[in-house]
Amino acid sequence: MIGIPLRFKTAVALVLLGLLTLLAGVGQKTIWAPAETVTASAPSDGTAAPLTVIDQKLRTLHGGTVKINVKGEGSFMLAAGRPDDVDAWVGKTAHNTVSGVSEDNKSLQLTHTDGEAAAPSPAGSDLWVTTENASGELNYTWSAPADGEWSLLLAADGTKPAPSSISMTFPNDTSTPWAVPLMVLGGLLMLAGLALLVIKPKGGKPAGVGGDDTGESMKDKLVRRARAARPAGKTAPAAPAPVEPPVDKQQGQGTANSTATFSATRAGVAMAALAATIVAGTGVASQAATSPAPSPTSSEAAGADTAADAPVLLDAQFRRILEQVSSTVDAGDAAKDAAKLKSRVDSTELEVRTQNYKIRSQVGAYEARMPVRATKLLTTVVTSKRAWPRSVMAVTQGEGNVVPQLLTLVQKSPRENYKLVQTTPLQPGTTFPSIGRAGTETLAADDKSGLLYSGQEALAGLGDRLTKADSTFKDKLVEGQSSPYIADTLAYQADVAKTGVNGNFSFTHKVVPEDTVVFRTADGGALVLGRLNFAFDGTPKAEGDKLAIGDDAAVLAGGKETSSGMVLNFAESMAVYIPPTGSKDPMKLVAATRGLVGASFK
Numbered sequence: 001m002i003g004i005p006l007r008f009k010t011a012v013a014l015v016l017l018g019l020l021t022l023l024a025g026v027g028q029k030t031i032w033a034p035a036e037t038v039t040a041s042a043p044s045d046g047t048a049a050p051l052t053v054i055d056q057k058l059r060t061l062h063g064g065t066v067k068i069n070v071k072g073e074g075s076f077m078l079a080a081g082r083p084d085d086v087d088a089w090v091g092k093t094a095h096n097t098v099s100g101v102s103e104d105n106k107s108l109q110l111t112h113t114d115g116e117a118a119a120p121s122p123a124g125s126d127l128w129v130t131t132e133n134a135s136g137e138l139n140y141t142w143s144a145p146a147d148g149e150w151s152l153l154l155a156a157d158g159t160k161p162a163p164s165s166i167s168m169t170f171p172n173d174t175s176t177p178w179a180v181p182l183m184v185l186g187g188l189l190m191l192a193g194l195a196l197l198v199i200k201p202k203g204g205k206p207a208g209v210g211g212d213d214t215g216e217s218m219k220d221k222l223v224r225r226a227r228a229a230r231p232a233g234k235t236a237p238a239a240p241a242p243v244e245p246p247v248d249k250q251q252g253q254g255t256a257n258s259t260a261t262f263s264a265t266r267a268g269v270a271m272a273a274l275a276a277t278i279v280a281g282t283g284v285a286s287q288a289a290t291s292p293a294p295s296p297t298s299s300e301a302a303g304a305d306t307a308a309d310a311p312v313l314l315d316a317q318f319r320r321i322l323e324q325v326s327s328t329v330d331a332g333d334a335a336k337d338a339a340k341l342k343s344r345v346d347s348t349e350l351e352v353r354t355q356n357y358k359i360r361s362q363v364g365a366y367e368a369r370m371p372v373r374a375t376k377l378l379t380t381v382v383t384s385k386r387a388w389p390r391s392v393m394a395v396t397q398g399e400g401n402v403v404p405q406l407l408t409l410v411q412k413s414p415r416e417n418y419k420l421v422q423t424t425p426l427q428p429g430t431t432f433p434s435i436g437r438a439g440t441e442t443l444a445a446d447d448k449s450g451l452l453y454s455g456q457e458a459l460a461g462l463g464d465r466l467t468k469a470d471s472t473f474k475d476k477l478v479e480g481q482s483s484p485y486i487a488d489t490l491a492y493q494a495d496v497a498k499t500g501v502n503g504n505f506s507f508t509h510k511v512v513p514e515d516t517v518v519f520r521t522a523d524g525g526a527l528v529l530g531r532l533n534f535a536f537d538g539t540p541k542a543e544g545d546k547l548a549i550g551d552d553a554a555v556l557a558g559g560k561e562t563s564s565g566m567v568l569n570f571a572e573s574m575a576v577y578i579p580p581t582g583s584k585d586p587m588k589l590v591a592a593t594r595g596l597v598g599a600s601f602k
Helices: 004-029 056-060 083-090 179-198 218-229 249-289 298-303 315-335 347-360 455-467 485-499 551-557
Strands: 037-041 051-054 066-081 095-101 108-113 130-142 151-155 165-171 377-382 390-396 405-411 419-425 503-511 517-520 526-540 566-578 587-601
Touching: 004 179, 051 083, 056 095, 066 083, 083 151, 095 165, 108 165, 315 347, 315 377, 315 390, 315 405, 315 419, 347 419, 347 551, 347 566, 347 587, 390 517, 419 526, 419 566, 455 485, 455 503, 455 526, 455 566, 455 587, 485 503, 485 587, 526 587, 551 566, 551 587
Parallel strands: 051 095
Antiparallel strands: 037 165, 051 151, 066 130, 066 151, 066 165, 095 108, 377 390, 390 405, 405 419, 419 587, 503 526, 517 526, 526 566, 566 587
């Protein structure tokens, strides 16, 4: 059996060690608990650059919300955009990139890329989903505006250095996996120590197992008594048989209790050793809890929404752009000043409205172009092709729009904004084809994949159909009966040729390939939007004959009569639906209009 002093010392040691272990567990939840956030700052000795890119992977480095603090002199901006959009806008400009965090979570990793010393101001770019403007200091909460990856661009005006004082606060891993086990183990150790103090073994003597106060064992006693009982002069046998001490019932119980006590003691010592090891490691565990989280693996990255699949505009972006385009066109229309259009209008629409303003300044009865409205927005068509030029389309019907109007916008390059290139009213009674709003494919004008005709072939067929009453496309391209543009055009041309007794007239409708845009429809077909140049050529039949033109054309030609001949030019904005391969349906004219853009005498 264990002596009373040893039992007492062991019990006290277990209680004390249990208390320490319990306190270590409680400490993990309190004084040693890791901070809820960690803050990393950019080095102050970095190379200055006009632009700073904050890599998209930092937003999800630790999970949760990331907060950014930026300090700088004067005004600056922080814009959020798709990583490929940010990279494309930065282009060859010198810039810094915040690409990671140091192992101790105290410093941001900054890399410098040499390049051009200045760039245009990134403010107002259509590429940015959100923009924050600040002066002196900015506190920004970085959250994703939509699924997928998002980077940040920090800049002043593109010529001055971007602010260099940047700090980012990340959520920290506050888990304490050892806290509860330590508290449980500490409690068990304390219970074991208390049990050792309170519970006493049954039977036996406290001095030792099977012995008396001298500590002599039962076997030694029997041997001593046997020797005392031998007669004098008798020698002991040469090889005495071993004498086993008899084990009585009481002694057996004492031995069992002793064994149980030793087992409990050894178990307590083992638990104590384990507790000591864990307590010693709590500092390491606490430090490990604040270690930076690993970067996403390739498999995790593969699960993210890739930029290649993302539409080039979010709905909020598109609405913002439409409002700016509408405001710009309203200002130009009100002032009849084409210069006011140039920031948001280009190509066919700029040419048509420019000439419309010129004619209306002299001919008050001349009809204005249909107004451009941002609302009511009926649908949007956004390409998922992320290379430039990028094309998008909206269908709106607001004040002054008798029918819904197709608005085609194009962004030629990353640093240019979207511009309205074509407005085309929907043909009455025509159904707009279904196109996925989450992003769709755009095709090259000559791409016929999955289609009965390529976009270029469809527009060329329309041009032939508008030129010849007996066109081979007569049954291959049809229109609605409510307001037949094709039929009216053919009738107008036939009437001019018939009634113009003093002249010979010809008409052509030719495709302008560079203005063609093709969107894939939901059924595998396509919607092609483009421009035809409608030329009206007239020559006097005989010497002395004269040809007269209308007041509108006279403004552009500089006169009303000619004896040498004249040419009128119209820009036709058209939209045609092309069925998918295998379909028996004909192509359909979806939208059409024209505007006078030129008049001259030969």
